Amino acid sequence: MLHTSAPSEKAIHAVQPFTSTVPREYVHRAAIAEVFLTTGWTRADEAHFTIGAQWPRAHSFLGPVGGTHYDPMMVAETIRQVGALLAHVGFDVPLGHQFLMWELNYRVVPGLLAVGGAPAELRLHVTCTDIRRRAGRLAGLSYEVVVTENGRTVAVGDARYTCTSPEVYRRLRADRLADPFPAPGPLPAPVAPAVVGRWNPSDVVLSPAAPGVAGGARWQLRVNTDHPVLFDHPGDHIPGMVLLEAARQAARSRVPQGREMLPAAMDSTFHRYAEFGSPVWIEIDQAVDYPGTSESLLSVTGRQDDELVFTAITTVTALPTRTP
Template sequence: MTASTFRFEGPSIEQTTVEAALSPFRAAALRHGNLTTTVPRELVHRAAVAEVMLTDWKRLADAHFAMTAQWPRGHSFFTPVDGVHHDPLIAAETIRQIGALLAHAEFGVPFGHQFLLEELTLTVHPEQLRIGQTPAALDIDVTCKEVRKRAGRLTGLAYETTVLREGRPAASGRISFSAIAPAVYRRLRPERVFSAGHRPIPLTAPVAPQSVGRLSPADVVLSPTGDPNRWQLRVDTRHPVLFDHQVDHVPGMVLLEAARQAATAVLGRSSILPLGLECEFKKYAELDLPCLIDGLRLPKAAPGDPDTVLVTGHQDGEPVFSTMVTAALGD
């Protein structure tokens, strides 16, 4: 699969000929075909290559793309659910990475622009999330449903994805986001976030990891408040995955993880397998203000329906995000 518009300048024919004669990898490629690599980490807003899920992409039509990705059998943060299934949030992260790649590589958004996640929906098929003997190789169909531009420059994008594993649907999702130029971003954000003294709130104590489906306290993003089904968001900017690089706000994936952990606690289980997420992001979550997380178990329409938990986040009394978490029934 060949990317259509974003490629680095390659060596000359003379250089290629000499290097091919010297390189053992060239012979391997000729024997086995193209070798798999990840896309450039900068295109998906990751600092660590290990956190890049996408491996290639191709434009099929103006608003239609084919992509490939890989999920590892084990991951330091997206750990297997019940020891059997890939973590559905790795699917959410994979779909998120698609938007950044398309914005930069296909729609010409310069590096340095900021992205504001607006909506994210995800549905997974557990039978296709089972961990096998090799990493999960994925084909992803991507259709852009809304391309917003101003003066010829992309200002927003909404796209839908279907993630296939061996030809069978493993997940599907939709994301919409805005792309914000640096000068505009500066006007939108509080002036304090650009000061040298801007610091996150002090790190708070985690709830018990087993109460929110985690093994390590370092991966817990909720702190107790003393009120049932209410927590304070625990912001650890040293976390190597959730805070992969320096930011001036709480990343959307941290809020998704908070929703998953809150739903786990509300349902009173050791872990849950999310079947679906419906998320709306109202505004940036600030690093230097407490963010309160509330979880509410919703009534079922019929016996045997999956469990559903509504999770909301507020700062200074204003809504930051809301997520509907649909979870597979527990044992």
């Protein structure tokens, strides 16, 4: 996981005001309300960008934790959107190309996530660390992001993905593209929403299952393709952000009832597509506490048809006390 300082404001070009969101198709979203990146981005050189972002004070799914602090999963989604935007406006990848995220990591400063009297206006300082091309076209990208608000670093993260043309993707996924977005069917019952930090049962992505590994727990992933945020638009596989939400909810289930927690850090690796039509099993290991802190480390994995789909090493910490 990177630990990077934001570059000096004097070291980058002047940034235009961030007054509107970028086009939704540039971040692979259908709903404008789900676009966090704003216009006015600048490029210092091939590998360094500054991008604006805004986090709403309220969100239909990623609402404030405990009513007081921004949900760190907003950081994860912001970092994901950065990768898509860079591809299209920074490296001339045409719309319609397909992206496969291999890694997505973040760490927040919990004390700087308090929701204020206006939406958080952010600057994202992006460094591309591995630009891969094939036949002159971008084939993959690794990048690091430093998220700042009013000059203070509130989060850092990094990600790695590959991208392919529609023609290549059709050859690779021909058997899955015939019926890319299955009609919602009967869903398994959710766990109690409060156990995973949710109020609405439709927002729960875990269903009770038989006991898993010793000292841990096991659930079936609830794939509700009617969910307006997790399944913002049709696709031929389960989105990575659904898997990260499963990891967050699994981690939250390990926190005693009545205590709020933040998923302060997550290091996630995606090994293969999570497919529709076959159960995905979510397992979590017993928490490891950091002595002298309120932090605990948990390892969450997802498996499908006996194959590892993703791993998310998650750090949870107590919700900071909000100061006046």
